[in-house]
Amino acid sequence: MSTIAVRAELFALRRHPALFIVSGIWFVQILGFSYLLVYLMRGGLSSSDSEALLGALLPAGLDRYILGGLPAFGGPMALILGVILSTSDYRWDTLRTLLMRRPSRISLLGGKFFTVFVASFALSAATLLASLVGSMGVAVASGRSFALPGPGPVLLVFAAIWLVLTAWAATGFAVGILVRNVGAGIGVGLLVTVVLDQLSAPAASLPVVDALRTGLLGANSGSLAVAFGVREAPGVVETTSGPVAALVLAAYVAGSFAVAAAVFRRRDVG
Secondary structure: OOHHHHHHHHHHHHOOHHHHHHHHHHHHHHHHHHHHHHHHHHHHOOHHHHHHHHHHHOHHHOOOHHHHHHHHHHHHHHHHHHHHHHHHHHHHOOHHHHHHHOOOHHHHHHHHHHHHHHHHHHHHHHHHHHHHHHHHHHHHHHOOOOOOOOHHHHHHHHHHHHHHHHHHHHHHHHHHHHHOOHHHHHHHHHHHHHHHHHHHHHHOOOHHHHHHHOOOHHHHHHHHHHHOOOOOOOOOOOOOOHHHHHHHHHHHHHHHHHHHHHHHHHOOOO
């Protein structure tokens, strides 16, 4: 991977509307669903459950709460972004021109894959910022404390968010390279991640299915959230320990690039 390829792809990323659109949609989704809607719905809970939920919504819960929204919502958004990043040149029919100007296909692909880390970093920053804004709003509405966790826990949860979103985005990137079409890539990507995870959940008591779930993207995203103290969130089920889940997610990132490189290196551009 050459620095020229990286700089060129970063230049293109800054002008790609997908990053800003996806980040903006996810930002609004966090504020609207993860905070406002949940805060309004807590009125139907018992006093103890309502108080526990309020405690998670407050700024003091910044170091864990939003992780619960990644397996079912944030992860798929990152996957869609990854698909868009890898299929843009197919859609714009600029891939042949780019290959003529790069030292090798792997150099070009490496530069494009680097943007996955940058885009997921930006999406992670939007996630934490939206969580901060939402929690402050809850504190104002409820008249509770604005106290935040220390910088250490916040940095740690940011690293966890970045890892989860990068794993999903990298998977979407690889799927996009495989199918070379943004619509098909999003459909296939969501099918093999979200749908497979949801369909396997009811049969998790079966040993074979339980073993399969330990390798699923959504299940490991949920397991990492549980390790941070998240409970009772959509898609959050503990199938393995936090460190193992982190390793599996990192393996998704490495495996996605390996698959994308193997296919991109040998396949005809047209």
